[in-house]
Amino acid sequence: MESIITIATVLTMYFNAANDVNAPYLYNSDLEDGVIHKIEVYEQKAEGQMCAKMEYRYNYDEQGRLTSREIVRWDDSQKTWVNDFRHTYRYYKHGYNVETSKWDMDRNTYDVPSEVTLYREIAPSVTSVKTFKMNEAKNDMYLINSLLCMEPLEMISDRLLALK
Secondary structure, three states: OOOOOEHHHHHHHHHHHHOOOOOOEEEEEEEEOOEEEEEEEEEEOOOOOEEEEEEEEEEEOOOOEEEEEEEEEEEOOOOEEEEEEEEEEEEEOOEEEEEEEEEEOOOOEEOOOOEEEEEEEEEOOEEEEEEEEEEOOOOEEEEEEEEEEEOOHHHHHHHHHHHO
């Protein structure tokens, strides 16, 4: 299974958002050699004032795959960015996991993941997606969603015909 969360994917998401002229948000990216490391999001108020809203911070591995996306929010009273949550991406031979961890202000670190989504290729062009959520009372995770994703039939047919 090829990773779909690459530098190109993050770059495409940024350009799609930044080119929406009707959105009340403005984007400023830290782009180096075609790689986005940070995106700052500002809200355009009706009076023309720009207000900082959030910031996305991206990290990649040596293969160009996304390894983490950290979301921080602007705290106007403190005039600083405050950690909110982080998505951590772990890659395996037949898929990847996306783990969501909230920031613990008291401990000044991210908590153990509160949600994990597993993406696994179970057959050519078929991916299983399962999401688990943390049950803090029992200190374990339970399944909240399970589905199968499949490429459109015409794409699968073309691939199978090419193999013959």
